[in-house]
Amino acid sequence: MPLKEADKKVVSPFVTPVELKARSVKAMQSSEDIHVGPNTQLSGGFNTNGMMIVDGRVDNADIAADRLVVSHIGDLEGKAVVHRAEISGVFSGELVAGDEVIVRPTAKISGSVHCQKLVIHRGARIECTFSCVQETVHDNPALATDATVANAFKQRQKTHLLRDRRVFLAGAGSVLAVIGAGAMLVGLKMVLV
Numbered sequence: 001m002p003l004k005e006a007d008k009k010v011v012s013p014f015v016t017p018v019e020l021k022a023r024s025v026k027a028m029q030s031s032e033d034i035h036v037g038p039n040t041q042l043s044g045g046f047n048t049n050g051m052m053i054v055d056g057r058v059d060n061a062d063i064a065a066d067r068l069v070v071s072h073i074g075d076l077e078g079k080a081v082v083h084r085a086e087i088s089g090v091f092s093g094e095l096v097a098g099d100e101v102i103v104r105p106t107a108k109i110s111g112s113v114h115c116q117k118l119v120i121h122r123g124a125r126i127e128c129t130f131s132c133v134q135e136t137v138h139d140n141p142a143l144a145t146d147a148t149v150a151n152a153f154k155q156r157q158k159t160h161l162l163r164d165r166r167v168f169l170a171g172a173g174s175v176l177a178v179i180g181a182g183a184m185l186v187g188l189k190m191v192l193v
Contacts, residue, residue: 032048032050033048033050033051033052033053034046034048034050034051034052034053034065035053035055036052036053036054036055036056036057036058036074037055037056038055038056038073039056040055040056040057041056041057041058041059042056042057042058042059043058043059043060043061044060044061044062045061045062045063045064046058046061046062046063046064046065047063047064047065048064048065048066049065049066050065050066050067051065051066051067051068051069052065052067052068052069052080052082053069053071053074054068054069054070054071054074054075054076054089055071055073055074056073056074056075057074057075057076058075058076058077058078059077059078060077060078061076061077061078061079061080061093062078062079063076063078063079063080063081063082064080064081064082065080065082065083066082066083066084067082067083067084067085067086068080068082068084068085068086068087068095068097069085069086069088070085070086070087070088070089070090070091070107071088071089072088072089072104072106073089074088074089074090075089075090076089076090076091076092076093077091077092077093078092078093078094079093079094079095079096080093080094080095080096081096082095082096082097082098083097083098083099084097084098084099084100084101084102085097085100085101085102085115086101086102086104087101087102087103087104087107087109088104088106088107089106089107089108090107090108090109091107091108091109091110091111092109092110092111093111094111094112094113094114095109095111095112095113095114095115096114096115097113097114097115097116098115098116098154099115099116099117100115100116100117100118100119101113101115101117101118101119102119102121103118103119103120103121103124103126104121104124105121105122105123105124106123106124107121107124107125107126108124108125108126109124109125109126109127109128110126110127110128111128111129112128112129112130112131113128113129113130113131114130114131114132114133115130115131115132116132116133116134117132117134118130118132
């Protein structure tokens with residue numbers, strides 16, 4: 001039996017660099033949750049409008065997310081810009097939260113934390129500086145960098161929301177166009193018959 005053209009297609013388990021880059025850009029702009037599982041070690045940047053959950057180890061992190069959760073077995077080293085954060089494991093680096101940071105009893109934190117609200121549970125090991133301010137940039141110009149980071153994050157969220165709406169409307173428009181074309185064909189068929 002001769003092979004069909006589709007059966008001759010070679011499937012490679014390897015991804016080309018162009019495909020890999022396209023996939024990573026798409027993944028970084030998603031609003032889905034990112035989960036680094038136990039016994040997993042990653043490094044690099046992660047960007048999501050959802051939640052970043054760290055049960056493994058992340059080195060040299062550059063994270064932008066709505067919420068960051070470092071579990072009691074998680075270890076994160078790097079920078080994170082989030083809306084809310086809950087640290088139960090190890091965090092080393094700079095954490096900028098637009099709202100609240102919760103430090104659980106099993107947490108070990110070093111570096112710097114900038115937030116509006118801070119909750120520290122008894123037993124947490126802390127070797128960092130905290131900056132918990134609810135002032136506005138107009139009250140204190142020194143906060144301009146934190147406000148700029150928060151505004152950039154909010155702007156990125158709005159951009160993704162607008163893009164998602166445009167994609168939805170384009171899809172809905174396509175469906176309506178197909179329905180309209182079908183109705184025109186039915187009407188034309190009735191005229192010709």
